[in-house]
Amino acid sequence: MRIVLAPALALTLLSSAAFAADPVKIGFLSTFSGPSGQLGQELLDGFNLALEQNGKTIGGRPVEVIQGDDQAKPDVGRQVADKMIEQNKAQILTGINFSNVMLAVAKPALDAGAFIVSSNAGPSQYAGAQCNPHFFAASFQNDTASEAMGVYLTAKGVKKVYLLAPNYPAGKDFLAGFKRTYKGQIVGETYTTFGQLDYAAEIAQVRAAAPDAVYFFYPGGMGINFVKQYDQAGLKNSAPLYGPSFSLDQTVLPAIGDAAVGAYASAFWAETMDNPQSRKFVADFEARYHRIPSSNAAVAYDTARILDVAATAIGGKIEDKAAFRKALETVKFTSLRGNFAFNANHYPIQDFYLAQIAKDAKGRPVMAIREKIDTGHQDAYVGQCKMAAD
Amino acid sequence: MTSSLLIEQLLNGVQFGVMLFLMSAGLTLVFGIMNFINLAHGSLYMIGAFAGAATQAATGSFLLAVVAAPLAGAVAGLALERGLFQRFYARDHLDQVLVTFGTILALNEATRIVFGLTPLRMNLPDALAGHVEIIPGVPYPTFRLVILGVGLAVAALLYVVIMRTRIGMWVRAGASDRPIASAMGVNVPLVFAALFGVGAALAGLAGVMAGPILSVQVGMGEPILILALVVTVIGGIGSIRGAFVAALLVGIVDTFGRILLTPALGGMAIFMMMAAILAFRPKGLFPAHG
Numbered sequence: 080m081r082i083v084l085a086p087a088l089a090l091t092l093l094s095s096a097a098f099a100a101d102p103v104k105i106g107f108l109s110t111f112s113g114p115s116g117q118l119g120q121e122l123l124d125g126f127n128l129a130l131e132q133n134g135k136t137i138g139g140r141p142v143e144v145i146q147g148d149d150q151a152k153p154d155v156g157r158q159v160a161d162k163m164i165e166q167n168k169a170q171i172l173t174g175i176n177f178s179n180v181m182l183a184v185a186k187p188a189l190d191a192g193a194f195i196v197s198s199n200a201g202p203s204q205y206a207g208a209q210c211n212p213h214f215f216a217a218s219f220q221n222d223t224a225s226e227a228m229g230v231y232l233t234a235k236g237v238k239k240v241y242l243l244a245p246n247y248p249a250g251k252d253f254l255a256g257f258k259r260t261y262k263g264q265i266v267g268e269t270y271t272t273f274g275q276l277d278y279a280a281e282i283a284q285v286r287a288a289a290p291d292a293v294y295f296f297y298p299g300g301m302g303i304n305f306v307k308q309y310d311q312a313g314l315k316n317s318a319p320l321y322g323p324s325f326s327l328d329q330t331v332l333p334a335i336g337d338a339a340v341g342a343y344a345s346a347f348w349a350e351t352m353d354n355p356q357s358r359k360f361v362a363d364f365e366a367r368y369h370r371i372p373s374s375n376a377a378v379a380y381d382t383a384r385i386l387d388v389a390a391t392a393i394g395g396k397i398e399d400k401a402a403f404r405k406a407l408e409t410v411k412f413t414s415l416r417g418n419f420a421f422n423a424n425h426y427p428i429q430d431f432y433l434a435q436i437a438k439d440a441k442g443r444p445v446m447a448i449r450e451k452i453d454t455g456h457q458d459a460y461v462g463q464c465k466m467a468a469d
Numbered sequence: 470m471t472s473s474l475l476i477e478q479l480l481n482g483v484q485f486g487v488m489l490f491l492m493s494a495g496l497t498l499v500f501g502i503m504n505f506i507n508l509a510h511g512s513l514y515m516i517g518a519f520a521g522a523a524t525q526a527a528t529g530s531f532l533l534a535v536v537a538a539p540l541a542g543a544v545a546g547l548a549l550e551r552g553l554f555q556r557f558y559a560r561d562h563l564d565q566v567l568v569t570f571g572t573i574l575a576l577n578e579a580t581r582i583v584f585g586l587t588p589l590r591m592n593l594p595d596a597l598a599g600h601v602e603i604i605p606g607v608p609y610p611t612f613r614l615v616i617l618g619v620g621l622a623v624a625a626l627l628y629v630v631i632m633r634t635r636i637g638m639w640v641r642a643g644a645s646d647r648p649i650a651s652a653m654g655v656n657v658p659l660v661f662a663a664l665f666g667v668g669a670a671l672a673g674l675a676g677v678m679a680g681p682i683l684s685v686q687v688g689m690g691e692p693i694l695i696l697a698l699v700v701t702v703i704g705g706i707g708s709i710r711g712a713f714v715a716a717l718l719v720g721i722v723d724t725f726g727r728i729l730l731t732p733a734l735g736g737m738a739i740f741m742m743m744a745a746i747l748a749f750r751p752k753g754l755f756p757a758h759g
Contacts, residue, residue, distance in 0.1 A: 114688040117586035246732040271727070272736035274692055276683055277488075279481040279613065280724040286607070287474045303588055303684035311593075311610035311682070313600045334588035334684055370587070 102143040103390065103397060106169030106193075108160055108184065109176055111148040114300055117330055118176045118375060119148070122198055124368050125376030126174070129383035132363070137383075138390025138397065145169055153183035160184040164191045170397060171196055173382055176375070178202040178221060178249055189213050194403065198382040199375060203252065206426045207460035212404055212467055215425040217382040219347060220458035221249060222256030224323035225296070227431035228345040229260030231452045232292060232321065239266045241290035241318070243281060245301060246270035253296035253323060259459060266290050271301075278305050282312045294321045302326045303334045310338035319343065324446065327436055329373035332444045339436045339444050347427075348377045348416045349434045349446035357415045371445065377415045388412040401469040422457055424464035430454050477607050478724055484613050486720025487620030491675035492693055493700040493712045494627060495668025501707015502644045503661050505554065506562055508569040510672055510697065511690025512576040517542040517673025518685045519580060522589040531594045535677055542673020543666045550665040555658070573691070581687045591680035616678050623671065627709050640664065644707040699739055703746050705753030714754060718742070 107126065109119030123146065135142055145167045149156030156175065163169040171194045175181045181200040188195055194213045201216040201223075232240060240263060244250035250270060258265065267288045269281050285293060293314075297305045306327075309320060315338075324346035332339055350361050350371050360380060364372040372380075389406035390397050397403045408421055420428045431453045434446035496510045520541030521534035528534075549572065557565050592598075593612055600608035631637035639660050642650040651657045676690075683689065700719050704711025719739050726738025746754065 114686060116581070116687070117588075120586060246736070270732040272732065275736075276692055277481075277485050279485065280478055280727050283474060283477045283481060283607075284728055287471070300588060300684040300686055300689070303686075304682065307684075308610075308682055311598070311600065311612060313608045313610070331588070331684075334590045334686070336590045336592060 100140065102141040103137045103171070103386075103395075104143045104145065104167060104169045105137070105386075106145045106147060106160065106163035106167065106172045107174040108147045108149055108156060108163065108172060108180075109174035109199075110151045110180075111146075112150055115151050115176070118199075118299075119174065121330060121373055121375045122174055122176060122379040125364070125372060125379035126198065126383045128360075128364055128367060128376075129380045129387075133383070133387055137387045138393070138395035140390070140395045149175070149177070149180045149184075151177055151180070153177075153180050156180035157183045157187065160188050161191075164188060164193050169193060171386065173198050173386075174379070175200050181205075185211075185214060192400070194397075194400075194407075196382055196386060196407070198379040201426060203458075203460050206424050206458050207463035210424040210464035210466055212469055213400065215385075215407055215421065216427065217385050218378045218427070219429070220426045220460065221252045222259070223456055223458050224325070224345045224347070224431065225253045225256030225294075226260045226459070227452045227456060228294060228321055228323065228343075229257045231345065231433055232294070233260065233262045236263075237291045238263045239288075239290045239292075240264070240321075241267040241269075241285050241288055241293045243269045243271065243285075243293065243295040243297070243305070245273045245275070245297060247273045249298075250296055254294075256459075257294055261294075273301075275301065276304055278308050279312075282309055282314065285318065286312070286314060290318050292321055293318050295326060296323055297326055299331065303331050306331075306335045306342065307338045315341060321345075324349065324374050324434065327434075327446065328375070329371045329445075330375065332436065332446075333370075336444060340438065342436045344434045344436070344446055345452060346374065346432050346434045346446060346448070347429050348374045349432065349448050351434070351439075351445055351447050352415065352417070353448070354415075354417055356413045357417075360415050371443065381412075381414050381416065381419070384412050384414070385410050404469060418455065422461050423466060424458070424461045425466075426458050426461065428455050428457050431456050473604050473607050476604055477609070478728060479721065480604075480609065480617075481613075482721035482724035483717060484617045484720070485724060486717035487617050487624075488675065488679065489693075489696055489700050489719055490713055490716035491620050491623060491671055491678065492697040493704070493716055494623070494709060495671040496694075496697050497701045497704060497707055497709065497712045498640070498664055499668045500701060501705075502640060502647075502664060503558060504647070505558055506565045506569065507554070507668075508566060508694065509549065509572040509576065510668070511694030512573050513542045513546050513669045513672035513690075514676040514679075514693060515576070515580065515687070515690040516545045517676025518591075518680045518683075518689060519584060519589065519676075520673065521677030521680050522591045522685045523584075525591055526589075531592070531597075534591070534680075535674075538677030538680075539670035539673040542676065543670040546669020546672070547662065547666045550662055550669075554665070555661070558661070577687050584687070586687060588684045588686035591677075591685060593681045597681075612681055616682075619674075619678060623674070624709075624713050631709055636660075696739075699743055703743050703753055705750075705756040708753070708755040711753055711755030 111119040147159035176199040178200045197216040201220045320342040324344040327344040392406045393402045437447040517538035521538040524537040525534040597612045700715045704715030727735040
C-alpha cells in the first residue's frame with residue numbers, strides 16, 4: 080500500500096509545485112451554432128486576437144482554451160460548462176453571450192470553484208443581491224446602455240419617445256433601463272414576439288403615435304428586419320431611431336446597409352473610438368479577420384487583457400483564488416474603452432458615448448462617435464450588492 | 470384607431486398574407502398531392518434568398534437576383550427530390566420528417582460554410598426603395614406593394630394552371646385520389662418531380678422577395694416554415710385555394726392580433742385561430758381530399 084501511495088503523493092506534490100508551468104485552462108462557452116452563432120465567433124475572435132498578441136499566454140503561463148457551444152440554450156450551456164469544469168478542469172469561464180444561459184451556468188460553476196469573467200452577458204441578478212466574489216463582468220450591466228440613452232434624450236429635450244423590444248427578459252430589462260433615466264413622455268411601448276419577422280403593423284402604430292424619437296432594442300436578425308422595414312416606411316427622418324449599440328453594431332450593420340445610416344446608438348465602445356489602443360485593435364482585427372470588429376469582439380479582447388494583467392500581477396498563480404480575486408478587482412490595464420474600473424459589485428464603471436451610423440472611407444456603415452453622454456456610469460444594482468469575503 | 474390606420478393595417482395584413490402564400494403554395498402541393506411532409510421547404514426559401522443576394526452582389530442587378538432565386542430553388546429542390554426524397558414517398562410521415570429535418574441541418578451548415586454567419590444584405594433599386602402615398606397621409610413602402618402584386622400574380626397563375634389546364638387536372642386528380650390517377654395513365658413520378666420543382670421555385674421566389682425586408686441569414690427558413698405549415702393546415706392540405714384564403718386570414722389575424730392584444734396573446738392569435746378552425750373543420754377550410 081505504502082509503495083503505491085508514495086509515487087502518487089510525490090506526483091501530487093510535484094504537480095502543485097510546478098503549477099507556474101501548467102497551462103491556464105479557460106472554458107470559452109458561447110453560442111456558435113444557429114442564427115446567433117455569429118456572436119460566439121465574434122467573441123472568440125476578439126479573445127483569441129488578444130491571446131495571440133500575448134504569445135498565447137496568460138500571466139506568463141501557456142493558455143489552453145476549451146471551446147464549447149451552448150446553442151443559445153440554458154440547459155445545453157449548463158451541461159457543457161459542467162463538463163468543462165469537471166473533465167477539462169477549466170479554472171475560468173468566459174464567452175457567454177446570453178443572460179439566460181449565464182444564469183443557468185453561473186451558480187454551479189461558481190460553486191465548483193471556477194471564476195467567471197463575463198465577456199458579454201451582464202445580468203442584473205449578479206450585479207445586485209447575488210453578487211459573487213468570483214463573478215466578474217468585464218462587459219457591461221445589461222441595463223446601462225439604455226440608461227445612458229435615457230440620460231441623453233432627456234438632456235436633449237426630446238419630448239415624446241416610442242419604445243419597442245422583443246417580449247423576453249432582456250427586452251424588458253433594456254426598456255426598463257431606458258425608463259429609469261428618461262424623463263419625457265413615453266407615447267407607446269410595444270413588446271413583440273421573440274423572433275418576429277415582419278414589423279409593418281408595429282411601424283404603422285409608431286407612425287400613428289407621431290413620436291419625436293423611437294428607442295428600440297432588437298438584437299441580431301430581428302434588428303436587421305426592423306431597421307430595414309423602418310427605413311422603407313419612410314419614418315427615419317420624422318422619428319429617428321435610437322438604440323443601444325447592440326442593435327446597431329458590426330454584427331448587423333453590414334446586413335442593414337444604408338437603411339441604418341443616421342440612426343443613433345449609445346455605446347461604451349465603437350469601431351471609431353479615438354484612442355491608440357483601439358485604433359490598433361481595429362486595424363489588427365481587420366487584418367486578421369477581414370471585417371470590422373463589433374463591440375462584442377472589443378469586449379472579449381479586453382477580457383483577455385484583464386485576465387492577463389491580473390494574473391501577471393500575482394505571478395501567474397491564479398490557483399490562489401483570494402489573490403486572483405484581489406488582482407482582478409484592482410486591475411489596471413489600457414482598455415479599448417478608455418476609462419475602465421471594476422465597481423464594488425465586479426461590474427464595470429465606464430463611459431458612454433452617443434454614436435451615429437455613418438459611412439466610413441470605404442462606404443461601409445460604422446458607428447461614428449459624436450459626443451460623450453456619461454462619464455463613469457455605474458449600474459443601478461450596485462447598492463444591493465453585499466460582496467462576501469473569500 | 471383612425472380609418473386610415475385601419476386601412477393601412479389591413480393592407481399590412483394582406484401583404485404579409487400574400488408573402489406567406491408564396492411560401493405555402495409549394496408546401497401544400499407537395500404535402501397534399503405527394504403526401505410528403507417537406508420540412509426542408511424553408512431551406513429552399515433560404516437558398517433562394519442567398520442565391521438572390523449573391524447574384525445581386527456579383528452583378529448589381531436586382532432583376533437578375535429575382536430571376537436567379539427561383540432557378541436556384543428549383544435546381545436545389547429537384548436535386549433533393551431525385552437524389553433523396555423520392556425514396557421516402559412510400560415511407561411513413563415520421564421517416565419523412567426525420568429526413569427533411571436532417572436536410573435542414575445539413576443545408577444550414579452548408580450555407581454557413583459557404584457564406585459565413587454574418588447576415589447578407591439585399592438592396593432595392595432606387596425605384597422600389599421609396600414609398601408611395603396610396604392612402605392620403607400614409608406613405609406605404611413601394612416594395613411591399615410589389616410583393617403584393619407578385620403574390621397575387623402567382624396566385625392567379627396557379628389558379629389558371631390548376632383549374633384550366635390538363636397538367637392542372639392531373640395535379641387535382643393526384644391530390645384527390647393518387648392510385649386512381651396513376652391507373653388512368655398519369656406519369657406519377659414525372660408529375661411529382663415537376664410539382665416538387667415548381668414548389669421549390671416558389672419557395673426560392675419567396676426567399677428573394679423577402680430578402681430586402683428580412684435578414685438574409687442562416688436559419689431564416691425555419692420561422693417562416695412554421696407559419697407556412699399553419700397556413701397549409703388551416704387551408705386544407707393540398708388546396709391552393711385553401712392556402713390562399715388561409716394565408717390572407719393568417720396575415721390579417723396576426724397583424725391585428727399584434728396591435729390589439731397583449732404581446733403574449735398576440736403571438737398566439739393565429740394558433741388559437743388554427744385550433745378553432747380545426748375544431749369545426751378537421752381537414753381545414755378547403756380539403757383537397759374528399
